[in-house]
Amino acid sequence: MVHKRARRVLAVALAAPLLAAATTEASSASSAAAPSSWLAYQALTGGIFTIQPSGTGNREVVPGAVGAVWSPDGTRLLYTGQDRALWVARPDGSGARSLVRPGNRCSGSPYPAHTAGGAAWSRWSRLIAFVATSEDEQERSVDVICTVSSDGSSVRELRPGDEPEWLPGGKRIAFTLPGPPDDDVFSNRIASMRRDGRDLRSLVGDAKGYRSDLRVSPDGRRLLFREQPAQTGYAPAGLRVMNLRTGRIRAISAGTTGNVIAATWTPGGRIAFVPASFPLGGRAAPSSVYVVSHTGEGRRRLFTLPVEEHRGLWANTLSWQPSPATPPSALGAAGRSRGSRRAAP
Secondary structure: OOOHHHHHHHHHHHHOOOOOOOOOOEOOHHHOOOOOOOEEEEOOOOOEEEEOOOOOOOEEEEOOOEEEEEOOOOOOEEEEOOOOOEEEEOOOOOOOEEEEOOOOOOOOOOOOOOEEEEEEEOOOOOEEEEEEEEEOOOOOEEEEEEEEEOOOOOOEEEEEOEEEEEOOOOOEEEEEEEOOOOOOOOOEEEEEEEOOOOOOEEEEOOOOEEEEEEEEOOOOOEEEEEEEEOOOOOOOOEEEEEEOOOOOEEEEOHHHHOOEEEEEEOOOOOEEEEEOOOOEOOEOOOOEEEEEOOOOOOOEEEEEOOOOOOOOOOOOOEEEOOOOOOOHHHOOHHHHOOOOOOOOO
């Protein structure tokens, strides 16, 4: 059993059509990203891979894991393992250690949490926000946002919610809150709180959509998220960008992105995303990674992910390494201690 965010994204990838035809425009990865940075993505069937923006060097580093997120210095990967625990490892998957295991006391219900996932690093990697999932007396899922120190100590329960993301400065956390319990459509809101769980503030308070995959831009000015219209039945997901200073939200055209199943920021402040694709003849269709500006302009295809006949390497989650240098296979024991500079735009 994996964290419910991974299950939601998996359902989207399996059921959703591609709303816009994929562009045939080829482009060099070096035009949109530092060539030495790496992307981490989750395969449709589980497993974390790393790959360069040129489409080379594809490698599975953590079999069966989900939800990979690079640390701010680019030397570690945070993920949920097959045992539903929260783990951290070097970029090549070595040196893995668990931070929060199932059964932890951060649960939000009388029952212990059975999954720790949906994690996000604070700016200086000292604290990690994550979602502990448990069940209530009626066997309904209960999600609570918690924090843990990067050494696995000091687990702290904050408040019910999902999709945590640290806001600039590291003093507040953005997250999603479920919509009204009597609402007959699938919707939620975006709020923020202090890192101790207090001082709740609304960022996106309406019930017009279901929001997920919250990501703050490298310069700290914008909040990226996916949004599905609030309606009964299935709805495709688009991209929205909020100006954190003014609160204004820009919708990127569905004609540009199609139905988005994964998105993140590049180190240079562009948006990388993966649109959904159909299975072809019983085999998984390839997924491509595209980039676009935060205003929705300049769409370019970086590369198409490799496809293995029986596995289907669709990218369900996407995280771009924020620092350059060393291939994951070479970031061995030195990867834990070596400092690195942020990748050039």
